[in-house]
Amino acid sequence: MLDFTLDDVAYLSGDDGRAALDAVSSLGFTDATRVADIGSVRTRFGDRTAVLVETVLLRRRAAAKFSEPGAWLLTDEAMQQATPEPVAAHRATRLAGAVVHDVTCSIGAELSALSATASMVVGSDVDPVRLAMARNNVPGVPVLRADALAPVTRSAVVVADPARRSGGRRRFDPRDYTPALDGLLEVYAGRDLAVKCAPGIDFDQLARLGFRGEIEVTSLAGGVREACLWSGGLSSAGVTRRATVLDRTGVGTETVTDAEPDDCPVAPAGRWIVDPDGAVVRAGLVRHYAARHGLWQLDPDIAYLSGDTLPPGVRGFEVLDQIDFDERRLRQVLSAHDVGAVEILVRGVDVDPDALRPRLRLRGGRRLSVVITRLGTGRDSRAVAYVCRPTH
Template structure:
């Protein structure tokens, strides 16, 4: 959305139309355009309203019912925190007694919603004029929030007792942007963010694949996954960093929050032969390098020194890994695997791979699956040997860890 489109939308009639289209839900777009044009709405308004209605539908997965009254840009929605994660951010500041927060790079205001909901006074700043205007609209119901169009580097911090930064990690613009790979190109830059962290209690949101070699020694690094999807890595400085914790994996699942936290990277677990059960650690556990901690907790070892699969001879229920019962192992040969799956009458197959150069979609095509059974196929290396593991997902039984 550019400034002209925003001006077209930000009128009483434009916002009323957007709310009406949002309430209709997803319908045939051609018919929707035809109906709106027949009702006398301009092509420009119809285009921006339908675009915003589509973004609101997508945003519900992150922001729930709040999405239906908010405005978005595609890139702003992509970078916005999920509400569950934003609530965890706000909880850190509240626990540290920080009540005046400068949010530098507020985007469309997802984290700001959580900070305001937790009772904080927030100065929300964004360098992009359209994004700042959208944030102002989204945050208008919160009197404790002030939104400004300004650069993070130009924002005075003498009236706050904590800072939160979500540096833009994509090129400038609101659609068709590309991901930035060099942290020096972030806006604001990583060096600026770390300098703020040396002066004030600070949180910095980054992508989960951020180069671990760049993590400052005085920061707590936490990787977060939501329902099995790795979504971010946060760096915490000053009183926002927990004593004795430098690396942690936080998993937010349907049954609550689960965390593995440690003062350092865990030692690699020992390698062992493939047992009766295989475990795939959550991505947050892998990124936080806490596989060794998990392995010790569930009594498992790795099946290959360079592969992040664990194995044991016991069924264990853990939120930190997906568990599988091993049914059979085969050489990683498509014809042999196809014959075995046909013998087992497998028509529904989950394919996972790690440590082998295989395209699962192309591999599936050659298996010619047919039958009523559902299983999992794990393509990997076991003690250096390319191996296909036929397995069945574990339920909720077994020892809990």
């Protein structure tokens, strides 16, 4: 991992550096050409080779997060932590019209989104190199060097994205974030605050740290991306947990909160099985989601839902067969359905789909899905397999 310097940023953001980046970006850097391409860059640009090649490769990887990363300056660690553009845009929408201070602005990913919605936005960070990159990436937005735990604004809404990696390793305890989450909550007590956290953060630990606002879990294109903590002044009345589902373009397809009814029965499988979006599951809102869509649970402790109709736009699994889970019996049923390829989904049962799939020795021409789950508890517990036809 390359450590950029202020001199590197000054060069890359200047006319000579931009021209050099244009030239280097035309090279493929494939497995077959990488050595020759780097040699070509070294011949033309000498000591600037490393920062030029690294920047071009980082921009290519950043295309998975940003729609137009072609002029951005980045570091590897900053890019890994940067919020995907659609998720940042969603957060910015919730802060539309506000005066916002991003106290951990890094290379400017959140600033870019906030500048489109906030009435005023300012960024700060302790890292001078990332600040210089932010000035290049989000021109026109003021940024300054400041410690997030030493406030330099008084009334602005505070947005923070504490670092959750050190030396490439994840930090799971929020007190080990940089800056520490407990420190942020203490320093900005009484102010409007939004803090981006890892989606797997322990909700009970947040309560022990004194957080009393809303936890919003957001997914993008089916993958859970983050948990954002919203202080009381930024939360909706009566909401402590929210699941937000965004499609690939960042359009919100569903929002569920714990202020909604959660009256959800438990019953045998109907026509369809539904595996709720990960944001709904992680936010603990499976029952609320089920109640909204007229679904029911197969088991009170398992997230799979069932119903006779599918929620609009949701992928479902139409039940064709149901058996008590047994590999030999499952192999026979799949053979009877002429299955040659199978998707295996598992909850509550110790089954490795990748290990099970080859043991089924499928030879047919159809592709179906198998949903394996536990029903019941204690002596009444049993593993059940549903052979299903997926909607897509």
